[in-house]
Amino acid sequence: MPNLLLKDLPRYECLLEAAKEFPDLDPSACEAFLHLLRTGDESARVVEANLARHNITQGRFGVLMILVNRCAGDTSTLGPAELADAAGVSRATMTGLIDTLERDGLVTREPDTVDRRMMLVRLTAKGRSLLEEILPDHFKNMTLLMSPLSEFERQTLVQLLTKIQQQAIKFTGPVSAATAV
Amino acid sequence: MPNLLLKDLPRYECLLEAAKEFPDLDPSACEAFLHLLRTGDESARVVEANLARHNITQGRFGVLMILVNRCAGDTSTLGPAELADAAGVSRATMTGLIDTLERDGLVTREPDTVDRRMMLVRLTAKGRSLLEEILPDHFKNMTLLMSPLSEFERQTLVQLLTKIQQQAIKFTGPVSAATAV
DNA sequence: GGCGAATAGTTAGGCGGCTAACCATAAAGA
């Protein structure tokens, strides 16, 4: 989510220097953190640049992917709330995404006749064919981006990231637990 | 930059399954990629949640950090263009960030008397003291977030990320090289 | 049966990304 990141990450010596002034600064932690955000950001840009050629954004693409996965056969009902939840985004955001997708004819929105609060979002044929057009390139990009890493290195990376991820949950987790009370 | 990411990353078996349908899909590359974006995103959220308590965003914080680093002594001139460049953000975006920072009294904008196209952005005392207030917590957060990793693991992580990063440059690099011609 | 709580979706308003277009000024060159 950063998108604003120092263009040139500080050199390690600078971090060591800064650590003298700030006792809370752990140079290796800081370095790892900055590299993580930076690399994540750059990687996102790579795939986004490609999605943009098909006139779609990461966010909208994500919605299409959820739809095509969840509504595998045909008429699996999916409302904005479920979509937002699956995408890890607020409902308001999902409303906006669906608006755009609907405008572009990639999904339809129809009211649920049973529960009249609900809307049913459905992938159109156009949406499905757009995905089929995008996916090969998309996968190729991911493959190419990760090509410098061996299988073993990829495993290692995922393991390390998972540890960080679990730690991150400890920050956000207690908050949502508190709201649940 | 993602912010919309599947909440639950696909399990590896699903990727293997999907790979049958899409020959371009490299399961381990895909898995590593998704974890990278996810973890980067979550990590960004962690520090952002903390910055938000001080009523500041990642982007604005970045600008302040650049200012305090670059204008170490006192009157190092820094214009929006240089700031945008250092932050890796467009000039238009930087204008917006400076607007907000100025409104909040954290920086000042004064015209350069020599080159009258230029503006000089300067950190105010308030901006400086805000940073001093924020930084200890900020550093603690990074330290805590990375605490599950040993020194060796952090090194490994940075190495792997650097490889990906260099690969990412190959995507975006040629483009900017082309525009430079 | 009816009232309050929960739930689905949208709207409003703010922020921060971006590109493209636009002025003002400075620099370079015929």
Next chain:
DNA sequence: TCTTTATGGTTAGCCGCCTAACTATTCGCC
């Protein structure tokens, strides 16, 4: 010199993200 080009900064408009407030509907319980 004077025009062209480059450069610095802003503006306008789009998108996607958020929270908070709102409407409509359903559920649950008295």
